[in-house]
Amino acid sequence: MKDILDDIDRWRAAGRRVAVARVVNIEGSGPRDPGAAMAVSEDGEVAGSVSGGCVEGAVVGEALGILNGDGNPKLVKFGYSDDEAFAVGLTCGGIIHLFIEPLTW
């Protein structure tokens, strides 16, 4: 979280809306521990990471979907056993649970 604070400050100072994705749980092998965080600005800028680069692209899509949609937070799962695995699976075979929310608090 610490590594994304400066970017969040900068975006918010410029009046841009921000969503934050945090790793909340890992099943099996996962590249980043719970607490790893990534922020996405409404114009698609990114800070931080939640995996070894495997799912970040998909997380940007989810985050923008929340900012441009109903704004409700969302629990998202990425992993080998997922239907989406072939699109955005983790190369290490684990399952990663992310909580993605707009930073409105």
Add this chain to the structure above:
Amino acid sequence: MLYEVLRDRIRSSEPVVLATIIDGPGTGNRLLVWPGTDALGTLGNAEIDRIVGRDALGELEAGNTLVRHYGPNGETTPEDLLNTPTLSVFIESFAPPPQMWIFGAVDFTAALSKVGKILGYRVTVCDAREVFATKRRFPAADEVRVTWPGPMFAESGSTLGPRDAVCILTHDAKFDVPAVQGALATKVGYIGVMGSRKTHGKRLERLADVGVTAPEDLARLMSPIGLDLGARTPEETAVAICAEIIALRTGRKPPSLRDSSGPIHS
């Protein structure tokens, strides 16, 4: 408002824990907690705030980040959770960085303070010799203290815990012995002492002279210091020391990943 408080506490390395409902009724509600004051925000009602707040402080103390499950009023026992919606609460601890104390202002210290910083330690270098213990020689260190181990441990030894490391690189009995004594009196997780096997043998004699003979104490000393990587330079030695610190904390006996089996994360 809550975010700003969280941000400022993270930036100033003050402990804080954030509890967020990530699944179930009230998803997105949050509670921000730190020791010695009332919590900010709410998860939904005073009862769940009280129970999760208490649990969150415990997790903060242990430095844990994890998901816990509750009933809508903080119920945790299985009977109370029958026929009631379950809330998943993500408890995220922001604990101050672990500490690394390095005794002895030598070349190995400069390299170790750099690698320690990369791993996220708050690094303090300590040596009694004013001409050597300077911030200019150890720019990576957070703090350089000109003092003896005794006063250093007396003043701040109680802040050391299982996540922290003490590395004694002095090679000098009049400095090593009080540093080892001081470290053994704390709960520090790692105590590494530099020197050859021969030097360590002599050090054990001097420690015995001052009454340090308990096998459980001596078993805490990692000496010669570091993993057997064949390290030669100060930088390589620093990596060997830090690798040993990680392995001791995780309880691994490090072979190469190639030569073992099973998941690489656990």
